[in-house]
Amino acid sequence: MGAQSSKKKKKRTTTKDTFGKKKEVSNKRTDVERGEGGNNIVNMASATPWIKQDINIDNDMTGAAILDNGRLLISKNGTKSLLLMTEKGKVLSSLSLGDYTWGIKMIDCADGAVVVQNECLQFFTVTKRGILKGNTLNVPVLFDFVFLDNFYYIGGDKKIMVHDNVLCHERDIPVSDAVGYMTNRDDTSLCYTVWGRRNVYCITTDGMPIFTYTHDTLRGTVGVTVDQEGYIYVCGYISKNVHQLNHEGNLQRIIFDDLPERPYCISFNRRGDLALIGCIRKILLFNLT
Incomplete structure (x- = not known):
């Protein structure tokens, strides 16, 4: 037999993810994977204890919101409708909207709006029935909007349209590309993606x-949101992961580098104890307490 190599082999472990597929995971992460916060990638296997529900759906979902009572609002692009569901996936009510639906935002505990692409913001109220x-704001919106400090910031083609709380147009904020999904970082700034690119942009409400x-491991940016602690989350549709950024826009960690489906959106409830990742045909609901 030949002489043994003096090089030590990298120690590896084998784990099992939520959906039963074995995957090799290195115990040692690179600096890029660890991020500036020094935390490892969170994969599906390590997140298993926090998964409250894993719901399969039969059409593309492109937006979601968690209500205070734990029920879910789902924008289903494939059926051009808005669904009200239990946390176990039972459909309680639906609203047909006639064209492709995208981002959803709740304005208060019962009232919200959903984007109908290139047509309008469609307002609605969730009741026991x-x-x-509700009302319709006819405006050339593309994918999403933000309600902040009594103003609507509505993403359009190379502009963000600003309307007041009685839906009167105030001004436009020019931007360099068509605006994808949006969120507010805080009371004075907005974050938005450009559909299918690699970037997340943060601007003041004055533009x-x-x-x-941008990051090499983030591809196809779509949904973006902020949690109660101010961390920013952005979905990589092509890279099938979620990046967590700090308030200054630096990588904190990569969350879920092995999602089973391509993610469109991520949402938190107002208490911050539930999180939802909406994938193209799957909803993952997490209990954070």
């Missing part, structure tokens, strides 16, 4: 740039 259709985030 289901979803009631001044704050930061641009």
Whole structure:
């Protein structure tokens, strides 16, 4: 036999993810994987104890919100409708909207709006009986909007349209690309993605740039949101992962580098104890307490 190599083999472990597929995971992470916060990638195997529900759906979902009572609002692009569901996936009510639906935002505990692409913001109210259709703001919105400090910031083609709380147009904020999904970082700034790119942009509500985030492991940026502690989350549709950024726009950690489906959106409830990742045909609901 030949002489033994003096090089030590990297220690590896084998774990099993939520969906039963074995995957090799190195015990040692690179600096890029660890991020500036020094935390490892969170994969599906390590997140298993926090998964409250794993719901399969039969059409593309492109937006979601968690209500205070734990029920879910789902934007189903494939059926051009808005669904009210229990946390176990039972459909309680639906609202047909006639065209492709995208981002959802709750304005208060019962009232919200959903984007109908290139047509309008469709307002609605959630009651015990289901979803009631409300006013319509006809505006060339693409994918998403933000309600902040009594103003609606509505993503359009190379602009963010600003309307007041009685839906009167105030002004436009020019941007360099068509606006994808949106969130507010705080009371004075917005974050948005450009559909299918690699970037997340942060600007003031006056349009001044704050930061641009990009990363080699983030591809196909879509949904973006902020949690109660101010961390920013962005979904990589092509890279099938979620990046967590700090308030300054630096990578904190990569969450879920092995999602079973391509993620469109991520949402938290107002108490911060439930999180939802909406994938193309799957809803993952996490209990954070």
